[in-house]
Amino acid sequence: MTAARRTVAPPTRLLGGRIPYIEAPLKVTGRAEYTDDLKRPGMLLARLLRSPYAHARIRSLDVAAARSMPGVHAVLTGDRYPTPFGVLPITHDETALAVGKVRYLGDIVAAVAADDELSADRALRAIRVDYEPLAEHVDPRVGLQRVDEPIHARGLNGSNVQKEVAQHFGDVDAALARARAQVHLRATFAGVTHAFTEPQVTIAEATPDGRLTVWSATQVPHYLHRALSEVLGWPLHRIRVIKPEVGGGFGGKSDPLPHEIVCAALAIETGRPVKLLFDREEVFLTNHGRHPVQNEVTIAADAEGRISAFDIQALIEGGAWSSFGTVTTYYNGVLSMGPYRVPNFRYHGRRVYTNRPPNGAMRAHGGTNLRYTVELAMDLLAEQLGVDPIDLRRRNALAPHSTTVNQFRITSTSFKQCLDAVESRSGWREKFRRLPYGRGIGLGAGFYISGSNSPIHFSPRMPQSTVHLKVDMDGGIAVHSMQADIGQGSSTLLAAIVAEVLGVDLERVHVVRVDSDVSPIDIGSYSSRVTFMMGNAARQAAEHLVEQLLHAAGELTGYPEDELVVAHERYQVGHRPEIGVSFLEALHKAIERSGALVATGAYTGPPMGGTFKGSRAGTSPAYSFAAYIAEVEVDVETGLFDVEKVWAAFDCGRPLNRLAVEGQIEGSIHMALGQFLGETMSYRGPRLMNPSLLEYKIPTPQQMPEVEVLLVGEDDPEGPFGAKEAGEGPLVATMPAVANALYDAVGVRFTDLPVTPDKVLKGIDARRSAGAGWKGTR
Amino acid sequence: MPHRPFSFRLNGRERSLEAPAERVLLDLLREDLGLVGTKRGCDLGTCGCCTVLLDGRPTLSCLTLAHEVAGRHVQTIEAVAPTTGLSRVQSAFVEHGATQCGFCTPGFVLTATALLRDHPHPTREQVVAAISGNLCRCTGYTKIIEAILAAAEGP
Numbered sequence: 067m068t069a070a071r072r073t074v075a076p077p078t079r080l081l082g083g084r085i086p087y088i089e090a091p092l093k094v095t096g097r098a099e100y101t102d103d104l105k106r107p108g109m110l111l112a113r114l115l116r117s118p119y120a121h122a123r124i125r126s127l128d129v130a131a132a133r134s135m136p137g138v139h140a141v142l143t144g145d146r147y148p149t150p151f152g153v154l155p156i157t158h159d160e161t162a163l164a165v166g167k168v169r170y171l172g173d174i175v176a177a178v179a180a181d182d183e184l185s186a187d188r189a190l191r192a193i194r195v196d197y198e199p200l201a202e203h204v205d206p207r208v209g210l211q212r213v214d215e216p217i218h219a220r221g222l223n224g225s226n227v228q229k230e231v232a233q234h235f236g237d238v239d240a241a242l243a244r245a246r247a248q249v250h251l252r253a254t255f256a257g258v259t260h261a262f263t264e265p266q267v268t269i270a271e272a273t274p275d276g277r278l279t280v281w282s283a284t285q286v287p288h289y290l291h292r293a294l295s296e297v298l299g300w301p302l303h304r305i306r307v308i309k310p311e312v313g314g315g316f317g318g319k320s321d322p323l324p325h326e327i328v329c330a331a332l333a334i335e336t337g338r339p340v341k342l343l344f345d346r347e348e349v350f351l352t353n354h355g356r357h358p359v360q361n362e363v364t365i366a367a368d369a370e371g372r373i374s375a376f377d378i379q380a381l382i383e384g385g386a387w388s389s390f391g392t393v394t395t396y397y398n399g400v401l402s403m404g405p406y407r408v409p410n411f412r413y414h415g416r417r418v419y420t421n422r423p424p425n426g427a428m429r430a431h432g433g434t435n436l437r438y439t440v441e442l443a444m445d446l447l448a449e450q451l452g453v454d455p456i457d458l459r460r461r462n463a464l465a466p467h468s469t470t471v472n473q474f475r476i477t478s479t480s481f482k483q484c485l486d487a488v489e490s491r492s493g494w495r496e497k498f499r500r501l502p503y504g505r506g507i508g509l510g511a512g513f514y515i516s517g518s519n520s521p522i523h524f525s526p527r528m529p530q531s532t533v534h535l536k537v538d539m540d541g542g543i544a545v546h547s548m549q550a551d552i553g554q555g556s557s558t559l560l561a562a563i564v565a566e567v568l569g570v571d572l573e574r575v576h577v578v579r580v581d582s583d584v585s586p587i588d589i590g591s592y593s594s595r596v597t598f599m600m601g602n603a604a605r606q607a608a609e610h611l612v613e614q615l616l617h618a619a620g621e622l623t624g625y626p627e628d629e630l631v632v633a634h635e636r637y638q639v640g641h642r643p644e645i646g647v648s649f650l651e652a653l654h655k656a657i658e659r660s661g662a663l664v665a666t667g668a669y670t671g672p673p674m675g676g677t678f679k680g681s682r683a684g685t686s687p688a689y690s691f692a693a694y695i696a697e698v699e700v701d702v703e704t705g706l707f708d709v710e711k712v713w714a715a716f717d718c719g720r721p722l723n724r725l726a727v728e729g730q731i732e733g734s735i736h737m738a739l740g741q742f743l744g745e746t747m748s749y750r751g752p753r754l755m756n757p758s759l760l761e762y763k764i765p766t767p768q769q770m771p772e773v774e775v776l777l778v779g780e781d782d783p784e785g786p787f788g789a790k791e792a793g794e795g796p797l798v799a800t801m802p803a804v805a806n807a808l809y810d811a812v813g814v815r816f817t818d819l820p821v822t823p824d825k826v827l828k829g830i831d832a833r834r835s836a837g838a839g840w841k842g843t844r
Numbered sequence: 845m846p847h848r849p850f851s852f853r854l855n856g857r858e859r860s861l862e863a864p865a866e867r868v869l870l871d872l873l874r875e876d877l878g879l880v881g882t883k884r885g886c887d888l889g890t891c892g893c894c895t896v897l898l899d900g901r902p903t904l905s906c907l908t909l910a911h912e913v914a915g916r917h918v919q920t921i922e923a924v925a926p927t928t929g930l931s932r933v934q935s936a937f938v939e940h941g942a943t944q945c946g947f948c949t950p951g952f953v954l955t956a957t958a959l960l961r962d963h964p965h966p967t968r969e970q971v972v973a974a975i976s977g978n979l980c981r982c983t984g985y986t987k988i989i990e991a992i993l994a995a996a997e998g999p
Contacts, residue, residue: 086938093946094934094953096881096921103880261981263885263893263947313883313947314981346886553945553982725941729983733944736984759890759979767972767985 079634080566081787084725088558088577089311089551098311101267101283106339109269110139112332113186114325114342115176115193116351117168120204120421120752121217122197124166129176132192137185140335141193142177147331149297153289153321153426154522157228157388159218162297162327168197169217169386170421171752172351174324179332179340202752206358206383206418217386217419226419228384229395231680235471236410241375245366249446252362253439253817257383257747258740259355260428261764264313265344266352268326270333278334279306282326285315285550286590287580292523293322294330309580315552316737317427318354320592321389325352350757354426355747356434357394357417358383363402363439371451373462375410378402380436382417382425389426391417393518396683397432400472402440404433404513405481405691406462411471421752427592429737430797433514435819441510441802442815454498455509455806456489459693473676477688478790481511483778484693484715491776492695492713499810503841504700508806512692512716514795516785517595519671520682529668530595531603532586535564535611538662541650543568543575543611549588549600550580554793555726556596560604562723563786567608568615569632570649586666594791597722598687599669601786607667614663615649618656622647672784688782690795691717694735696771696803700811705827707811709739709771709804716796717779720788728775731796735773738800740764744820813840850914855923863910870894870905873920881921881950885979892978895951896920902955902977921950924957933957936995937988944982951978956992965996 092098129141144163152158163174176193180186200215209217209226216226242248268282278300284290287307295302312319329342344352364377380398384391399413448455463481470476488494488509497507521530534546545564551557561575578584588600612632619637620627623645631640638646647655656663675685693715700707714731721727744763748755756762781788801819809815814829833840847862854877863872870887873879873896882905885893889907896905897919924931930938933956943949952975959966959974966974971992972985980988 084941086941087943089946090938090941090943091930091934093943093949094930094937095925096950098946100883100947102884105878262945263891263979263981264883264945265885311946313885314945316981343884346888346890553943553947555944725987729941729944729987732984732986733982734984737981758888759886760888764979764981766976767989768976770985773984773986 078566078787080562080572081722082720085558085562085723086725087555088561100264100311100313101269101281102343104269104281104310106269106271109339109341110179110181110336111183111186112177112179112329112340112342113183113190114174114328115190117164117171117173117175119168119197119199120171120202121200122168123200124164124168125196125198127176128194132178132189135185135189135192137181138178138189139338140179140332141189142328142331142335147297147327151293151297151322152388153390154388154392157392159220160324160387162324162331170423172423173386174328177328177332179336202421204420204422204749204752206381206420209418209420210416217421221419227416228388228419229392229417231395231399231413231415233399233472233680234412238375238377238410238412241410242366242377245374246369247367247447247451248364249443249450250364251439251443251446251817255359255435255819257355257358257425258428258745259350259353259747259762260316260318261759261762262314262316262318265346265349266319266323266325267341267343268329269339269341270330271339272334272337277304277306278330279308280326280330281308281310283312283319284309285312285320285552285592287548287550287582288587288589290322290326291582294327297327298330298334307582309550312550312552315591316429317431317592320427320590321354323352346759347757350754350762351423353385353423353747354389356428357425359398359435361398361436361439363443365443365447367447367451371447371453371458371461373406373408376403376408378413378436380415382415384417384419385422385424386419387424389424390431393683394432396680398436400684401433401513402436403470404437404440405464405479405511407464409471422749423754429734430514430794434798437798438801438805442805442817445806445809456485456494459511460485473681474685475674477784478719478780478782479689479691480717480779481691481693484691484717487715487776487778488693488695488713491774492697494695499841501810503843504702504811506807506809506811507695507697508803508808508810510694510799510802510806512694512795512799514690514791514798515593515684515686516598516688516690516791517686518593519674519685519687521589528587529603529670531588531599531669533560533600533603533607533667534586535607535665536662537611537653539654539657541574541653543570545575545577546585547588547600548580548582548585548590549596550591552591554591554730555723556591556600558726559597559723560600563601563604564608567605568612570635594793594795597789597791598785601789602669603667605667605786607665610665610667611663614656615652619647619652622651622655687784688719688790690791692795692799694799694803696807698804698807698811700808700826702812702830705823705830707808707823707826711772711774712800712803713774713776714796715776715778716792718777718792719779719782719785719790721777721792722787722789724777727777727792730792731775732773734796735800736765736770738797739769742801742804742819742821743769744822746820813838848911850911852913852915853917855919865911867910868906869908869910869913872910873905879920879922883947883950885947892951893948895954895978897954897958900958900961902958921954924953931957933960933992933995936991940987940991940994942983942988942991948978948980952980952988956995959992960996968993
């Protein structure tokens with residue numbers, strides 16, 4: 067029984083229903099264990115000295131006084147572990163602590179491990195640093211050219227450009243010349259950050275057996291494992307990475323972060339367990355949030371509204387380090403075509419270092435801001451052509467099983483079904499341009515990868531996800547995998563897939579805490595890859611296990627294996643269901659000879675993508691699609707507005723856990739509204755002015771609209787049981803839907819995010835004073 | 845700093861402890877007493893993760909001095925569930941998918957428990973108002989509100 071024989075998703079017993087999260091009883095009782103809840107005997111506390119300058123050379127660093135202070139066990143500086151690292155092997159430009167130079171206000175200069183926090187803080191104050199301030203670079207436009215003292219030596223031609231991407235497919239100029247309709251839009255986006263509730267925290271302990279154990283709040287234990295090994299110079303097999311529960315990530319805990327390495331280094335230096343917990347200001351300074359971007363979109367179409375070209379530009383502010391920036395720079399282009407067929411495509415994107423906290427991957431990384439501008443441009447195009455915005459999107463929808471101009475392989479897409487669903491549920495035909503002035507309805511579309519098909523590390527070649535199962539005579543099934551549940555429900559899905567295939571009750575299955583000593587590698591929670599990749603690996607592992615059980619059931623019943631089928635807690639003869647054995651009977655027969663049963667499953671993406679430079683960026687074994695409609699009410703005297711309702715049609719293939727998919731959609735809408743309504747990483751020069759949850763405001767429950775979730779996807783041919791991602795794609799359609807609804811309400815296009823009430827009022831006033839009426843008003 | 849004695853009721857039991865005047869209740873609970881179900885999210889009273897019930901009212905333990913609770917009753921998430929099983933609020937949170945990362949969950953459970961004690965049948969608006977001091981970044985609050993309303997209907 068191979069995976070190939072079961073590509074057609076069978077009817078399911080558990081999957082497709084509403085499966086409460088398996089760890090929820092621990093979370094509601096306060097018993098779930100997060101890193102900061104752990105205590106090790108003799109544990110020291112670490113604190114970090116951070117740079118008060120945004121850009122400066124370190125002339126000298128004197129830690130002698132700090133080292134000799136009472137209660138202090140170690141003081142660490144950058145020269146001890148200077149090996150550069152970074153999440154992408156091609157852009158290793160970070161160090162655990164600053165070496166020679168600081169690059170943002172908050173860069174780590176020194177670290178102290180002490181008996182208690184007060185001793186550590188006293189030691190930090192005793193460290194003498196002589197800085198030579200350098201010119202601060204905070205404007206990415208300036209950084210495009212050669213500058214004095216670039217932030218990194220690797221900037222292109224003496225500039226601060228970290229990455230430049232220029233792509234051209236087809237002939238955009240010819241398409242523009244032929245176009246019957248053409249729209250152009252520019253937009254500007256402030257940076258936003260993840261604002262997860264659990265601050266970053268790491269505990270490390272080096273033991274006399276020559277091993278190092280690191281507990282950390284991370285989304286990607288495997289990348290942390292690699293970075294620790296590279297920077298500390300310890301072989302991987304002597305390092306053990308454990309991921310306790312993680313209090314939210316959204317991309318912010320997906321890079322291996324400097325403090326994790328610092329904490330481990332202090333543990334090695336002191337021989338004692340060390341904990342390093344961030345305060346909330348440090349969480350904000352560490353950032354790695356969504357990049358501030360200025361982008362420009364030109365869309366050309368023929369007289370029937372068929373898109374003939376996209377011409378895209380993006381200027382992306384990187385902050386101090388590369389992080390995922392090379393991927394960001396590609397994604398801002400290649401994910402922009404989204405759910406549409408675009409025959410000619412040109413993109414010029416640049417990501418520029420600045421002396422500000424690094425930007426990185428945040429939920430719907432690279433697929434959010436450009437999509438906003440594209441979706442507003444599509445609305446503009448519909449208006450110019452006099453066609454309905456939904457019809458315009460229908461006309462341009464990517465066909466299932468097609469190839470894009472940049473050689474993305476598209477398999478399943480239910481984008482048109484998404485459009486149909488929101489159109490009928492929202493009453494679009496009665497409302498669009500027909501609601502009274504101040505009320506509006508708008509559409510946005512969504513598109514995202516279901517896992518990056520291209521792994522970050524190519525050496526050694528290995529699957530993107532591996533799952534191990536072990537079942538002994540007790541009938542409990544232990545599941546091991548380095549998949550990193552950060553609250554999205556991946557452990558629940560892993561257990562449910564195993565239970566589904568084996569036919570057993572969910573409570574038999576326990577997902578073992580991620581521990582690199584026992585968990586086979588899965589490359590973690592980012593790029594919306596877990597359901598698809600881990601799901602396929604889990605399914606394969608469970609199928610290998612059920613083969614062994616069916617074989618034993620065959621021996622017990624005397625029927626050939628291929629006449630046996632999986633029933634609930636039972637394996638029975640397909641055409642004579644009264645003949646069969648229980649799960650435990652089959653299990654006990656199977657372990658007679660071999661002992662505990664074990665099985666493994668793995669997932670490797672199929673070969674895909676073109677041969678040009680950067681061709682793998684954005685390739686995915688499947689893509690999610692979305693169409694959202696938002697309805698808003700604007701107070702035209704004050705600019706205050708309410709997003710009253712969002713109809714969210716989403717194609718995640720077959721939803722395997724409806725509770726989790728709804729949760730991802732509702733949470734995504736909340737996060738996107740935050741960016742739209744006001745979240746801003748607010749800088750004065752290089753200084754972050756609002757590093758707290760009081761001043762950086764995420765939406766309250768009062769601001770959350772009613773959400774109607776419409777799951778209309780058809781089974782994906784390669785997804786586990788037909789599933790695709792639902793973790794990030796649900797975010798991207800939100801902001802453009804609200805913006806297009808605002809346009810419908812008051813006739814103003816908002817292209818400077820966030821869209822605060824003062825901007826809305828200014829837009830309304832500008833339209834009024836230009837004498838341009840809207841829906842019957844002047 | 846000199847340690848001073850004080851007494852209070854913690855999860856139904858009288859406790860007599862000593863703590864310096866500046867000791868914060870959150871540190872007392874987490875670091876001194878090992879009650880780590882109360883979460884530290886910001887230390888600034890902005891997130892609500894450290895919510896406990898003080899004489900039955902939701903209170904931010906990171907902004908409360910330990911000595912302020914002298915003679916009063918502190919209830920933490922550890923004392924919400926019956927000896928076996930879950931409280932009605934907790935069950936509803938599990939059933940309705942109101943937890944994702946779970947870091948804010950203890951605070952929400954305590955806030956909801958206090959709300960339903962005072963208002964057994966709250967309106968949606970009352971629920972929203974009650975939880976507005978607790979931040980959640982995962983759920984968009986939707987399933988939390990659903991869970992609290994469902995717990996109020998109850999069996």
